[in-house]
Amino acid sequence: MQHPPAPRRLVLVAGPSGSGKSRLVLGSGLPQVRLDDFYHDADHPGLPQTLGIPDWDDVATWNGAAAIAAMAELLSTGATHTPDYSIPLSRTVGEKCLTIPDDATVVLAEGIFAVEALPLARGAGIEAEGIYLDRPGLLVAWYRLRRDLAQKRKPPWVLLRRGLALWRAQGALKRKAVANGFRPLTYEQAQRRLTAIAPHSVDA
Template sequence: MARTLVLIAGPSGSGKSRITSLAADGERAVALSLDDFYRDLDHPGLPMTPMGIPDWDDVACWDGDLAVETLRTLLRDGRAEVPVYDISLSRRVGSRTLELGAADIVLAEGIFAIQTLDAARAAGLEVEALWLDRRRAANFLRRLSRDLQEHRKPPLVLLRRGWSLYRAEPRLRQAALAAGFRGMSMRRALGSMKRR
């Protein structure tokens, strides 16, 4: 069976997890969060922010090799072991088996989807790449509300990080489009996935 990887990128708070949960019906498509491939807080050499915490927006905090190998295994074999990461603890807390069953689409989302694209293509995977275009101010508010509700980090850290992400968003979008992602609204992206 031919299977396709759909990478969904966008700034934090843009709705990547939401769109994958709406589109992943378990019959034709399943979802995978690339955030589950973050490295543990005590992993040696993690890049640090001026606030003295790991820079979770730096790709060096993320295990891209494991993510691509897991995606390759999933698309080839129809099942793979996927780590379970707890953002509030900044560490992996276990793993789970993800099975595709009859599904032929894997929807993978996360802030490092951009970095995943070239590596996935180099691994011979069939990949489609979508960037969620949504208003920056709305992304900021959605992200802050979500992170406060989930107690991801202390509030001051969330505000500082949120402001930094807000400022970086145009550069991130430019990098995604240059890498080969197609920019689109939530509605259009969801429609394109449902028409596959």
């Protein structure tokens, strides 16, 4: 007699840009969704602007409804399609087909708007929990700048201006995450949490 597959759980990983969200998710070996792929293109009508360019830290630049729909489909059917978004080009450059094993019970999703995605996911009836990577502000700022310069994500003057703004906003982001249902954890605590809910998956 075959038993129905166990319900899949969504775990949203939030934290400041540069806090190690992608590293944690990639190192887990678990199925994952990149929430940043759901940014709108730079020429999308009505994007909020700062100094003449889109304010990519404003949630209005992100298509939350499409992200939630894709994650719901992935959890229920084991497959979905997502945009393939280029951050340096600020536009979608293709499409990705995501599939997960039939026995997968946990799917991770990370991105700077994960804080907003958790209440949206729960409102859509998705079983979800939130992990907030809580790391020192100066350490996060250094990791972020080093990564963004290496990947040439935006012009250096944009990275420096954005980095200063994000450093100043880090405390408020944590408070918002906690209010939205996230649990603040260190990087090591987050690894242990993923190991607990999906044994044998997280790298040491």
